Amino acid sequence: MPVFLDGGGECGALIKARDWSGSLGPVASWSQSLKAATGLLLRSPVPMVMLWGEDGIMIYNDAYSLFAGGRHPQLLGSKVREGWPEVADFNDHVMKVGLAGGTLSYKDQELTLYRSGAPEQVWMDLDYSPVIGDDGRPAGVLAVVIETTDRIRAVRALRDRERHLEALFQQTSAGIAEADLQGRIITANDRYCEIVGRAREDLLSITIADLTHPDDLPENQVLLGKLLANGESFRIEKRYVRPEGEAVWVSNDVNLVRHEDGQPANIVAVCVETGDRRRAEEALRESEARFRNMADHAPVMLWVTDADGRCTYLNRSWYEFTGQTKEQAEGFGWLDATHPDDRAEAERVFLEANRRGEPFRIEYRLRRHDGKYRWSIDAAAPRFAPTGEFLGYIGSVIDIDERREMEDALRDSEERFRNMADNTPVMLWVTDETGYCTYLNRRWYEYTGQAPGEGAGLGWLKAVHPDDRQNAERVFLTANDEHRPYQVDFRLRHSDGGYRWCADTAEPRFDGSGRFLGYVGSVVDIDERREAAEKVRLSEEMLRSVIEQMPVGVAVARVPSGEIFEYNQALEDMLGHPILSEDASTYNRYGGIDEEGNSLPPEAYPLGRAVMFGETVVGDEMRYRRADGRIIHLLGHASPVIGPTGKPDIAVVTLQDITDRKRAEQHQRLLIDELSHRAKNLLAIIQSVAQQSFKNGSSPAAMVASFEGRLGALAAAHGILTRQRWESAPLRQVICDTITAVKADDHRLQLDGPDLMVAPKTGVSIAMAVHELTTNAVKYGSFSNDEGTVSVTWRIEDGRLKLEWHERGGPPVQPPSKRGFGSRMIERGLAAELGGKVKIDFDPEGVVCRVDAPFAEAD
Amino acid sequence: MLAGKRILLVEDEPVIAFAVEDMLADMGCEVVGPAFRLDDAQDLARAERIDAAILDVNLNDQRSYAVAEELERRSIPFLFATGYAEGGVEWPGSAALLPKPYRADQIRAALEQLFGADAG
CATH class of the missing domain: 3.30.450.20 (PAS domain)
Known part of the structure; x- marks a missing residue:
């Protein structure tokens, strides 16, 4: 393994x-x-x-x-x-x-x-x-x-906690500062900085003692010493002083922070601003002081008892009235000042009420400092704390003997006033300080038909017209608040059923110490006065509207100043500038001018004459330069108006712009002058023609025929000109009419040329010349047989009129032995008229007349 | 008295001028002009030998005052002929007026007075 x-x-x-x-x-x-x-x-x-x-x-x-x-x-x-x-x-x-x-x-x-x-x-x-x-x-x-x-x-949790604590530290509504054991500030929150009015970094270099008001420092230091020695936390009401010197009341809780081993580490101060609380306490103290002050100055006797019934305060009036001292009166000593016969009952009533905390009222005889007893009423109300706790009584004592005497005197005086007021012909009223109507005289009730007493309080308003009532009430109440005199008009119901305008005038009443007591007022019927004023206003309005609508300029001025106070728009429109409301002495600032264009003096103005001399001016003409420079003609009428005093008090002027009429008149005069000139000129021509026609020994019949022929030519030319309004004459017609007036069979006449218009005078001269040529042609020239012709041709060539009279087919022409009126008329007269050359050739073949003259066609 | 006097005739209406010319000729006067226009009249007034003048005031809407000034400068007496009502002649100096229409006897009388005044 x-x-x-x-x-x-x-x-x-x-x-x-x-x-x-x-x-x-x-x-x-x-x-x-x-x-x-x-x-x-x-x-x-x-x-x-x-x-x-x-x-x-x-x-x-x-x-x-x-x-x-x-x-x-x-x-x-x-x-x-x-x-x-x-x-x-x-x-x-x-x-x-x-x-x-x-x-x-x-x-x-x-x-x-x-x-x-x-x-x-x-x-x-x-x-x-x-x-x-x-x-x-x-x-x-x-x-x-x-x-x-x-x-x-x-670690994270710790950090969060720190953050939370920091936020708490900063956001708490209390100011917090931590200082070392020597009082040096280590840290402070925002609120603390705010309370002491300093930036945090400024605090770190100073001690709490530096911030404390010198008056509060000793107490603070004692408490601080105990804290450090025995660890006794403390609270102190003290003041911090801000840098700008302002003191801030705070309530300061001061504690020690200890190390783990229990040794003091730092001092923590938590403070709350108590400015308001302090102030409230001070206000309370002040209000108590005020109460005593006020009570001591009150005209009645005042007293205060505690819950046990012991009297803790009696005002100065009490001591002055009774002659007692503070020591004698406080507690139950005040009873010593009551009449021996009344004392027991007074004491019983007081103690009985005190036991139940109920209001009471006693009448007793009070001994005055001079030893006399005066009937007095002592009335008191219980005092309760906000919690409902019975605190005792505040009571007042009034000498009713004195009041009775005063009331009697007042009744007498009132009686007199009423008597007088009831018998005056104007309406009178009295109100008290609340606005309550306490009296209206008999005249009021007679006038308004109100039942006696119905007008009391605000009942008088019922007699005021409903439409005026609100305003009357408002005016009265507003004035009543402000204690000032006032006047108001309203319609008042009359006992006959109608309403009549009245003026209500009132004055505030004050007693000897300036206290407002209400009003005394009077009401006067001003209906007739108002009606008259209204009529005047209406008639003035009507007059003003009449003036405004008049088609001529109108101004009304005061006499004697000449100040224009009324005028119409038509006047301003006519003069083209605003009307000056000034005195007559400055009328020359208006635009009236004389023939040379100089400003007219004030007395040359129609209104000036009416104002200054009382003159009535009829149809005065005046040239006037409008503000726009245009010159107009004015026709002025002015007259003073007799006022109620029998003397003129105003003057009225009317002005009419007759510029157009003047122009028409001028034009007419020019026309007449021109006509006269023409007529005389024509007569002079006729006279000359007659003189010429009758001088060279022909037979009288021939002379008359010649004169008539020439007059005929003149008349024909004038006929054409009249038809053309004497502005210009058509050349062809002048020639044609002149010839045919003498020789009617116009087929032997040839006219050829452009249609031209000639000046009136030129037309006449051409007519006269053509007439002479025609009569000569009829007597001796181409119109004297049956075959001869006359051609008249004209044309404009290089700005010149070329006109030719040409006779053909007549008997052989022989130059005349002497030049008569005709040739003179043609060769000199027409030439001069045309400013050119006119030549007659007595050519055996036929007479030729040539005109060559500068030409400008007539309009 | 008027025989051989050279009379300047200023008249813008040819028919009338010729009539006056004949009247003056009948009085034995020699007519200078007639001048039908202002500029012709001024030329004659400046240059011609003149004994007196008949000035039609109104010449085709012009006034013959310039001619009168020239005559006055040469101390030649003159007559203003006018068809206007009196006041129609705005000539600052004194001047004899001859009313139109012209009449031979009035012309003769006015001229004789002119020469008479001049002589006396």
């Missing part, structure tokens, strides 16, 4: 019993090195496994079998890659390195194993080294396997 397996524990026995024929062969045949390594391994207390051969046949010891868990004992003798399939890659690497003679070492190697079927996170220290075979070469790999899972888990 192989000795090397003996003493190899359970695994040794298993190896011995196993049939190795399929893998390593019978144990007896194992190589020397395999046997030696197995023997070593089996005897090791450290978990070890050997992976033999290329397949890594696993041989391990008992310690490893524990590690193998549910896989043992099947794992023994299996191939490592199959035995641990989940880490086959890892072991494959191990095998390759180990069989190549290398070593591997892993610390806390994390692996997921399925030792009991379920996945399991494990950590291990793994050391692999080659096992040299008989042939001197690596034949297997020996692994030392130490599972570190438990250690890793413990």
